[in-house]
Amino acid sequence: MTHPHDRALPRAVRLAMPMARDVLKEVAKLHGVCIRPIPLRRLDIVTGKSEIIDVPCGAVLDSKCPPCAKRNRQLRMAQCREGWHLDNEPTITPDEPNEEQRWLVEFRADMQARRDAAEEAGDDTTDLDAVLSGLDDEINAAGMRGSVTGSAVPKRTRSTRRRQDAPDLPKRKMTNTTLGRTFTSSDGKTYRPSLFVTLTLPSYGKVRDGVPIDPDTYDYRRAARDALHFSKLVDRFVQNLRRVAGYDVQYFAAVEPQKRLAPHLHMAIRGTLPRAEIKQIAAATYHQVWWPSTDHVRFDGDHLPVWQDGTGYLDPSTGEVLPTWDEALDALDEDAEPLHVLRFGEQVDVQGVLAGTPDADQCIRYLSKYLTKSIGETLDGGKAQREHAARMLDALRYEPCSPACPNWLRYGVQPKNAKAGMAPGRCRSKAHKPEHLGYAGRRVLVSRKWSNKTLAEHKQDRRTWVLEALGQADEPTDPHRYIWRSVPAGDANVPPLAMRLLRSVHERQRWRAHLRELEARAAGQELSAIRGEAA
């Protein structure tokens, strides 16, 4: 691919560009500089100046951008540490949308438009989908979830009739605190014990080194459905945990891949409960999926429902209109079985952890260990594991991932928000992709009152620290001062990537050198102060 800029360059330089770009990516990684920066046009409405600014891509996966993934992991570790052993109730103030959040939302809208246009033109949208999902994570982290993904559609009354039964568990009176108990030792010292819990899914068949011993009897369908609905099982666990604990338990959890490619959960919990109770809660927790049945394949191969504008999907032979999603739900028999019931496996690990101990630090490292890897990134990459992943993907192919999944057409139901061009087996949602293997939810789950800060505020902390160290106070900027716009692909004002990377690395080096100089000067002052005292 040639960049418009490239054409203005001498042939020799032009030929050297791709090579220079690859070398520079390596250099950028060494310096912690984003290798896939997103150019944005920033218009300053005070000065009227417009310039192109590289914004880090913000990827959370190593495979996308190692420097951004590393930064994200460090931020998450800081966030986990901050809230785990709080000794004061966090004060939660709703965030005013700041400049960053505002442009994230605007930028997302632009990217969505570009993605839709690409799809219309039949182009590959993989990259744009990745950008969009990265942006969603950023926006969610910035606390703007409601305004972007929130829907005004009222909840179906039906769902209340199919309420999940409450499991049989002890129940304590609820107290209005998010802090756990403390203990005072005989020497008067106060201890604030907390928990580190690991929850796994059940066995689908014997495995060795993460690979089924007998693939033919391994329950791939169950594994697929468990992965698809895992986040809801986690929600249930938290509800039950709070009911039993009798206080507003806060947690910081990470969903990570097991070697057998199933998601599992590490959870730092503030406060403590008896180990046996945690195990009891895990054993009693389940989630029922009340979806239409998928036992009977109605449409397959060339025999697929056809779309009619204004009507929806029809049976190709009879012309009968297929039930809509809501109709299919209403038709569910009162005493029908749920499509799927999830439970945790027997393997529950509970560890008591004290604030500020090396144990706590180790748990935090453990908790964030695989955050930069996707669920599907096989841990050893061997042939047997690749085949295992392929079989898992196969099981997910026709499994509906959500009410809007085109796979519903296979079972004679119109997906929610059905539109033209849907076909079973061709759902574009993350859940069906090799890197997700069924689990398309968030990888980090943080309860609302975990700490006093959102991830965006942790980011802001770091920025303020650097600016202060450089002696440039972060003067408050008017949130309306800048207008951000995405830059069309191939915009001649965007220099070649190699050049932009080089610029960023250079900038990073300058900052580092400046910081080192400041540190040296501060150390020198301290030294002379000590000498002064000694004299």
Ligand SMILES: [Zn+2]
């Ligand atoms: Zn990046």
Ligand SMILES: [Zn+2]
């Ligand atoms: Zn789907």
